[in-house]
Amino acid sequence: MTPAQTPGGGADELVQATEIPGLLVVRLGVHGDSRGWFKENWQRAKMVAAGLPDFEPVQNNVSFNTDAGVTRGIHAEPWDKYVTVASGRVFGAWVDLRPGESFGRAVTLELGPDRGVFVPRGVGNAFQTLEDGTAYSYLVNDHWSAAARESYTFLNLADESVAIEWPIPLERAELSDADRAHPRLAEVRPMAPRPVLVTGAGGQLGRALSRALPGAVAVGRDELDLADQASVAAFDFSPYGTVVNAAAYTAVDAAETPEGRRQAWATNVAGVAALVDAARRHRATLVHVSSDYVFDGTRELHPEDEPFAPLGVYGQTKAAGDALVSTLPRHLVLRTSWVVGDGKNFVATMASLADRGVSPSVVDDQHGRLTFTDELVRAIVHLLAVEAPSGTYNVTNGGPTQTWADIAREVFALRGRDAADVTGVSTQEYGAGKDLAPRPVHSTLDLSRLEATGFEPEDAAAAVRRYLAG
Template structure:
């Protein structure tokens, strides 16, 4: 009997759990999986869905080395085993080995891609696997195997393999030098044809990208067929962003279908497959009466577009593994405010630009950097503001910077109020203040690049 403890090993993510076994004259009792206690100690909340049990008749039964496309918690219900784990993931740890004897008092958390093997040291040994995905023939096709007798691994099996019980399949597995590392879970980008989608696919050349032509987010039948099995991350960069058209009868319906109903279907699929959902949101979920918006500010959208984004945000927040990234004034490869101003400057047009709406630009590569950072450091799930840093400016200020960069007189830009600009136009209401507080993202170690620097680089290209 002892306290529940958790210890790391030489293999990244492979953790040893010493269980609290309570024994008396009748036998013993243990909590083999106790989510609250184990997660509090630092074990991943891996959401198991299937329990497999291996009964081994005699000492010397040997199984492995199998790396599977899911996480698992392995333990012994009866008997004793010699366990061996081999990192079969790409990277510096490939081929690293950890060995350990296990009885009923010990369990091991084995992350996806780490090969698992064991040899029984007693007759009638019962070995248990608690896994977080359902077995299927398709899943088995993605296993990665390594030979138990590989010389470079040099596993010191207590019972020599020539006297152990092995399956013929395990005897035929490849040596480590011939093993292809198990690739990381795939990534999916929805909205791949947009500014951010294109930037993500540039950064993630191996990701799958779906455009509007590939997946109609307004079609309930198409949404019902979303299958995220095999995907570790899905980024929802798709949205209905026609702010003014969203106020029309047809636009309102499309906005709700795309920004809410589709997000609900995606959230359901992400939760079902334990996929990390990265969802892009907007400053339009606020009315702009607060000069600097924090992540915990209550929703107060002014128009239909903002209302649908706020509703989508509320849905995403229910997904256990989610990063909700709130952005403002997005600039990338495509149609956007900076590109429009640059075109006007090049053509010698003197525009009128709103001077009483304030915020910061968010370049798409900044969003990509933030996504990569949050995933890499395994930041706590939740909502994060993402924009470029530096001073808060108005649209007119930015337009003047663009004109100056294009060799035009900044005074060519006429500053007007939002009311003056909208006179005679059928425009949706817009927040006056769009600047986002970046402190929460900064606390994870991310450093936002100044918007002015990125604007100069963007225009130079």
């Protein structure tokens, strides 16, 4: 049996935690005189600053109960809820019906006008009125519908394993027939979290994400084309709690052409704006992959808060996309560089040249670190798992800064070739006669913010060895 628990935290705290993760008790100041009383029932700025999630309510409901003993629940709903009492007193009981170690854990608490409770999605709630003429209200962050009710999870009020001690015994309480018929805990299927949506499933990052997130729904361009506003408008984002955007226009050189410029802006800006709008409407976290190209490369090490200074069209569109994503209350921007995944990439090309006896000329005046897609995916999974604060995180493999020529020589040596077979050339020499977009001279990203979350980047040299061995 999991006993009922009382809130934790000091008595002076405005928002107090409980034994159920995410279930929060809010202390409300009630100011009264002979005329009655007044309270700030919902004060967004103050409550969010004190630790309540900024859950963006869209609907306010009121439950008036004529008699003491009216008992409703236990219902877990597919939205977040903030409950307060307007008159009378209520005994509240909450049971975690989400999968995990706290499944079946209960918290009970008496509510009057001086207390509110924030109930996260998937936590079952039940209320028993203790006085006649009791009214309580609740804010929710999605609109009620008959379809939404189909995704409720229910638990019987009399479940013996949870063993809630109702002040008014259930045999003397007023219950609906539906509430009497709800299943016991052993028969309850936990309410699963909202699934992850991965866009750009056909790309190298999208494929890596699909392997790492087997429960995710991955969609390619044929199902969701960010460059096509009609495609985005027609897509149903409502089931998803997290959207990982692995779709982007990444043809850096082609972006400098008239047609490429239009395509880059359509996908990386207009498409991202539509994703931001969808994530906002459906309370989803948006994970967006950015690029070192948002910087001009004049600094040798780039922190997350460095001002944008893109050199070319691709970088301009990525910077604009980053700015749009940052307006969301729940977002992660992962800024990366020199990406290597399955399919065509720099490491595979150098290995092929080495195997075929070719001695290439490789740029030796651009500086940065490789980012293997598996490392980027590992960082995404980690940041979501630890519920990292919204914001931008630099993500690359670890190790020293290198040039492209350094990496090529490393690959040649691993293939049994003499590293001296790689000739270093300047960007200007390499680009002679070619239509190349401008590139940052320095692309090394500061990883300290990512590391502060507990993530340890794999050394790039070790990743190259593993990649070539595979």
